Structures are given as structure tokens and as C-alpha cells.
Amino acid sequence: MDVIVRQDAESAAGLTARLIADALAATPRLVLGLATGRTMERVYERLARMHRDDGLDFSRAVTFNLDEYLGLPPEDENSYRHYMNTHLFDHVNIAMSNTHLPLGTAADPDAECARYERLIADAGGIDLQLVGIGRSGHIGFNEPLSALRSRTRATALAPETLRQNASMFGDDADRVPRRALTMGVGTILEARRILCLVTGREKAAILARAVEGPVSAMVSASALQMHPQCTCIVDEEAAACLGEREYYDWIFQNEPAWDAFR
Numbered sequence: 563m564d565v566i567v568r569q570d571a572e573s574a575a576g577l578t579a580r581l582i583a584d585a586l587a588a589t590p591r592l593v594l595g596l597a598t599g600r601t602m603e604r605v606y607e608r609l610a611r612m613h614r615d616d617g618l619d620f621s622r623a624v625t626f627n628l629d630e631y632l633g634l635p636p637e638d639e640n641s642y643r644h645y646m647n648t649h650l651f652d653h654v655n656i657a658m659s660n661t662h663l664p665l666g667t668a669a670d671p672d673a674e675c676a677r678y679e680r681l682i683a684d685a686g687g688i689d690l691q692l693v694g695i696g697r698s699g700h701i702g703f704n705e706p707l708s709a710l711r712s713r714t715r716a717t718a719l720a721p722e723t724l725r726q727n728a729s730m731f732g733d734d735a736d737r738v739p740r741r742a743l744t745m746g747v748g749t750i751l752e753a754r755r756i757l758c759l760v761t762g763r764e765k766a767a768i769l770a771r772a773v774e775g776p777v778s779a780m781v782s783a784s785a786l787q788m789h790p791q792c793t794c795i796v797d798e799e800a801a802a803c804l805g806e807r808e809y810y811d812w813i814f815q816n817e818p819a820w821d822a823f824r
């Protein structure tokens with residue numbers, strides 16, 4: 563894992579967007595794993611701008627989102643399908659038929675999850691997966707206790723997640739769906755490369771547990787430590803509780819892979 567600390571949320575999102583854009587330019591048929599949440603809004607804003615101003619081409623890209631609320635139809639304004647259309651897909655030249663999210667209203671959620679896994683496999687697996695971290699330590703909606711080898715499935719959300727995401731539901735945690743469909747930790751770890759973007763002071767403690775704590779099903783983001791090509795891009799605020807900050811900076815300064823980004 564690499565940990566790259568940027569000064570603020572804007573420049574952390576900027577680096578993340580640039581890495582995605584570079585991957586897309588190198589591989590136009592990129593299979594891209596996408597995430598939702600406030601943190602990602604800046605990334606999508608930049609990708610949309612790169613499409614508009616620099617012609618960044620999404621025409622052959624294929625996307626798979628991490629998760630969707632169970633019970634919300636795609637047209638619900640709180641669904642992650644709606645989020646993705648509004649923040650990214652409506653602003654770039656992606657073929658909507660190439661964009662995938664689990665269907666929150668599927669009559670048989672287990673069958674839907676199995677179908678989603680098959681779709682990912684049929685696409686050749688995910689080349690680049692973008693993830694954020696929730697305050698519960700989740701990636702996707704893999705809440706504490708999620709098996710490190712879990713697959714796409716329906717799962718209950720943690721109370722902390724309901725509180726965190728309540729702001730999207732008129733600050734009413736009771737309106738947040740209690741369950742979701744999510745790629746499993748095992749599914750996420752199969753992506754060829756992972757970019758993890760974490761910003762803000764409220765994520766500092768959980769980020770330190772994810773990066774420096776033991777690998778544990780209680781903090782599913784800690785499973786990222788097992789991935790051979792994972793880059794955590796964080797801002798100063800999120801880095802506040804990291805114990806080995808100087809070491810991460812030293813690695814960043816000395817790894818040739820990051821020459822073009824310093």
C-alpha cells in the first residue's frame with residue numbers, strides 16, 4: 563500500500579481523478595469500479611471537466627459501482643444510481659448500458675448479487691476500483707463483521723452508517739434504508755488496482771485503524787493492506803492520526819512510480 567498525503571481535499575481529489583484519467587487514456591476499455599459518497603463528488607466533478615475540456619473519452623469504459631440501497635428504485639433521488647447519473651454519467655460520453663449498479667429493487671436480492679458477480683467476471687474483472695471509507699470502517703457497505711472473503715450480497719447497515727448517511731435523507735436516520743446490496747470485501751480485493759480516497763477530520767481515527775491497525779473484519783478497510791496495488795490518497799485532516807506519516811512521505815518521495823506526481 564502507498565499512502566499519499568495531499569494538503570487538502572481538493573488536491574487529494576485532483577490526484578485521484580488524474581490517476582483515473584491516466585488509466586482510462588491508457589486503456590479505453592477500462593473496467594472501472596466506482597464509489598459514492600460526498601468524498602467522491604469532487605472526483606466526478608473533475609472527471610466531468612476533463613471530459614468537457616480535454617476530451618477524456620469514456621465511450622468504451624465499463625463501470626461497476628460498489629453498492630446500492632436495498633429497496634430504493636433507480637429513479638429515487640437517494641439511490642446510488644441517481645447519484646452516479648447526476649454526478650458523473652450524465653456529464654460524460656459513457657454508454658449507459660455499460661454502467662452497472664446492483665438493482666436495489668430486485669425481487670430476489672441473492673440472485674441479483676450472483677448476477678452482479680457474473681457481470682463483473684464476464685467483463686474480465688475490475689481494472690481499477692475507487693473506494694472511500696465510511697466512519698464505521700466500511701468499504702462499499704461492508705460493515706464491521708463482514709468476512710474478509712465476502713462476496714456481493716445483501717447486508718444490514720451499521721447504526722453509525724445510518725447516522726452518517728442521514729444527511730442525504732433530510733437528516734432523518736429512520737429514513738435511511740436498513741439494508742443494502744454491496745460488493746464483498748473479497749470481490750473488491752480482486753480488482754487489479756485500488757484507489758482509496760479519504761478526506762476530512764472525521765475520518766482520521768478510522769483511517770489510522772485501516773492503514774496501521776491489524777487486518778480485521780471489524781474494520782473492512784483494513785483488508786486493503788492485503789492488496790498488492792492499493793494507493794490511499796488522503797488529505798492532511800484525514801492523516802491527523804497516522805503514526806508513521808513521515809515514513810509514508812519518504813516512500814512517496816523515493817518511489818519512481820510517483821515521479822510524475824510530486
Ligand code: GLP
Nearest residue numbers: 597598599600601694695696702
Ligand atoms: C457510503 C458508501 C461508501 C462510501 C461512504 C463514505 O456509505 N456506501 O462506499 O465510502 O459512503 O461517504 P462519504 O464520502 O460521504 O463520507
